[in-house]
Amino acid sequence: MPELPEVETIRRGLSELVLGKKIVRVEVGNAGSFLGEVSDVVGREIVEVGRMGKALLIKLDDGKVLMVHLRMTGQLIYVGKERFAAGHPTEDFVGEMPSRHTRVSFEFEDGSWLYFNDQRKFGFVKVLRVGESDGFLDKLGSEPWDVSEEEFYEALKRRKGTTIKAAILDQSVIAGVGNIYADEGLWAAAVAPMRRVGEVSREEAGKLLMGIRGAMEKAIEVGGSSLQNYVKADGTRGDYLDKFAMVFDKTGEKCARCGDVIEKTRVAGRGTHWCPKCQR
DNA sequence: CTAGGATCCTGTCAGC
DNA sequence: TGCTGACAGGATCCTA
Numbered sequence A: 001m002p003e004l005p006e007v008e009t010i011r012r013g014l015s016e017l018v019l020g021k022k023i024v025r026v027e028v029g030n031a032g033s034f035l036g037e038v039s040d041v042v043g044r045e046i047v048e049v050g051r052m053g054k055a056l057l058i059k060l061d062d063g064k065v066l067m068v069h070l071r072m073t074g075q076l077i078y079v080g081k082e083r084f085a086a087g088h089p090t091e092d093f094v095g096e097m098p099s100r101h102t103r104v105s106f107e108f109e110d111g112s113w114l115y116f117n118d119q120r121k122f123g124f125v126k127v128l129r130v131g132e133s134d135g136f137l138d139k140l141g142s143e144p145w146d147v148s149e150e151e152f153y154e155a156l157k158r159r160k161g162t163t164i165k166a167a168i169l170d171q172s173v174i175a176g177v178g179n180i181y182a183d184e185g186l187w188a189a190a191v192a193p194m195r196r197v198g199e200v201s202r203e204e205a206g207k208l209l210m211g212i213r214g215a216m217e218k219a220i221e222v223g224g225s226s227l228q229n230y231v232k233a234d235g236t237r238g239d240y241l242d243k244f245a246m247v248f249d250k251t252g253e254k255c256a257r258c259g260d261v262i263e264k265t266r267v268a269g270r271g272t273h274w275c276p277k278c279q280r
Numbered sequence B: 001c002t003a004g005g006a007t008c009c010t011g012t013c014a015g016c
Numbered sequence C: 001t002g003c004t005g006a007c008a009g010g011a012t013c014c015t016a
Helices: A004-018 A135-139 A149-157 A164-169 A179-189 A202-222
Strands: A023-028 A046-052 A055-060 A065-069 A074-079 A083-087 A102-108 A113-118 A124-128 A263-267 A270-274
Touching (some): A004 A046, A004 A074, A149 A164, A149 A202, A164 A179, A164 A270
Antiparallel strands (some): A023 A102, A102 A113
């Protein structure tokens, strides 16, 4: 689940909690979840928490970077005087840490911990040494706010034979869009997900970019998928999607624009939610 | 080169 | 209840 807004939520939350903290221990529970040498990060202090697309970039005081990619089911949980959790929403947001899904644990000098949990083991923490590049980061397209409508249209056209949904999921076309914001952006632009890129107009591409930005801005504003949305004041489980989603996971519900029924189908090999009446 | 499908791994849920 | 198969919010690898 973690897409750009969720990673941005993590970036903001962690910035307040781990800046200036020194890592004194790293425990690796699953070898494939930690790429690099533990000795490269022990003793180092966190100087900045950044983000590029869906990648979180934890910068260390010697110039190295801890790159975290949550993929499908990753989550980061900080436990100290305060607790912060964001990423793939599960009971681990509120449960005992570490859990059976904990793959990498970082202990700080003040006794607090940061846990990287990931039930499907697709995600990872990777040490980038000074000057070391990463293939994913190198290929990454522009952030949705750093690209003009015209540039976005040009980037899309590099994938003109495929569906518009597959094109915006391509991280080299635009950074940070995943299945949720692809469906939401296409709904906002009233463009059908299975349309071929070659048949999408310059104007529609502009609306699509605005739709993606709008959905992401709303999600960031409400705190993405995080502890604050997971448990409501009355103790029941909340759903952050309710706070901004118009089509995602709304199968069978009424389209807010035309009143027709939201359907679920398959596009680009992914579950796709859309309104067949007003998305053309 | 592009496009589409299989694949990594674990958990959950629907249907029988 | 227990089993089985489908599917899950990502990205890469392989094939055509």
